[in-house]
Amino acid sequence: xxxxxTLLIRTISFGEIEIPENKILYFKEGLPGFPNHHRFAVLxxxxxxxxxxxxxxxxxxxAFLVIDPFLVVAEYRMDLSEPDLADLASTDSxxxxxxxxxxxxxxxxKATVNLFAPIVVNEKNRSGRQFLLHDSEYSVKHPLLKxxxxxxx
Amino acid sequence: MLVFTRKKGESLVIGNEIEVTxxxxxxxxxxxxxxxxxxxSVHRQEVYESIKxxxxxxxxxxIPAADILKKILG
Numbered sequence: 001x002x003x004x005x006t007l008l009i010r011t012i013s014f015g016e017i018e019i020p021e022n023k024i025l026y027f028k029e030g031l032p033g034f035p036n037h038h039r040f041a042v043l044x045x046x047x048x049x050x051x052x053x054x055x056x057x058x059x060x061x062x063a064f065l066v067i068d069p070f071l072v073v074a075e076y077r078m079d080l081s082e083p084d085l086a087d088l089a090s091t092d093s094x095x096x097x098x099x100x101x102x103x104x105x106x107x108x109x110k111a112t113v114n115l116f117a118p119i120v121v122n123e124k125n126r127s128g129r130q131f132l133l134h135d136s137e138y139s140v141k142h143p144l145l146k147x148x149x150x151x152x153x
Numbered sequence: 154m155l156v157f158t159r160k161k162g163e164s165l166v167i168g169n170e171i172e173v174t175x176x177x178x179x180x181x182x183x184x185x186x187x188x189x190x191x192x193x194s195v196h197r198q199e200v201y202e203s204i205k206x207x208x209x210x211x212x213x214x215x216i217p218a219a220d221i222l223k224k225i226l227g
Contacts, residue, residue: 013216029194033205034212047219050226062212071226083191103207104214108221114211117204132196132204140207144225 009041009057017043017055024057025121025128032117032130034062040128042066042099042121051102054119066099072113072142078133080120087129090122097121101130102144112141 005021025040039057050071054064069076078098085091099119104111115138121128157165164174170190177184187195217225 028192031208032201033208047222048216049222051217051222064208064211065214065216086191101208101211102214103211104217105210106215108215108217111217111221111225114204114207117207130204130208132194132200134196134200140203145221 007057009055010061011043011053011055011063012061013063014043014045014053019055019057022126025126027128027130029129031119037062052099054099054101065102065104066119067102067113067144069098069100069113069115069118072100072144073115073138076115076138078118078120078131079135080131084131088120088122089125089127095122095124097123103141109145111144112139113144114140115142116140 006018007021007024008016008018010016019041023041025042027038027040029035030037034056037056037058041055041057043053043055045053048065051065051067054066056062080088088096090096097120099121100113100115101117101119102111102113116136117130117132117140119128119130159165159175161175161178164172166172171193172188174186174188175183176186189195
């Protein structure tokens with residue numbers, strides 16, 4: 001019987017983690033700013049909710065806090081062009097998972113999420129890409145917390 | 154940097170697959186049409202740079218403390 005291949009990786013925040021081969025996502029173009037990172041995995045931890053961790057498996061180790069954009073803006077919508085969908089090799093939204101990348105600076109009350117450039121993963125062929133929604137009004141820095149919730153009111 | 158002079162309606166070919174056409178010349182701006190294979194993404198430079206910058210900032214994110222996580226979407 002075949003054993004599932006795993007990849008042992010070193011993460012900055014979670015130590016060494018074994019990634020089963022069938023969880024590896026391929027980003028052909030990398031991400032803007034990270035053109036040489038092609039392999040990623042989404043790691044879920046209970047005490048990180050509502051975030052997940054998009055961990056790069058190529059060196060040097062980098063990772064991103066990601067969140068379901070539909071949790072941030074319930075009516076979030078992305079209109080992908082036909083070439084974009086062709087690139088994803090899917091037109092079935094049920095096969096796709098959408099992530100928005102969060103930026104949490106030292107002052108976590110200033111946390112933002114990038115709704116302008118969502119990451120879309122085709123779960124069937126495990127490929128992913130970050131899209132720029134040129135015709136949308138979404139912000140690169142959408143606040144995650146309302147200012148009124150801040151520690152100093 | 155390679156520099157070309159082109160008239161309205163003329164094109165440049167980059168590699169075997171990318172064609173850039175001057176569609177219109179205005180005062181202070183130029184309208185370009187780009188034919189490229191679909192795996193080549195084309196973006197306005199300043200928009201692409203802003204996403205690069207944001208991804209770099211995001212990669213330096215701190216993992217928020219539990220009480221903050223509870224406030225998010227809470």
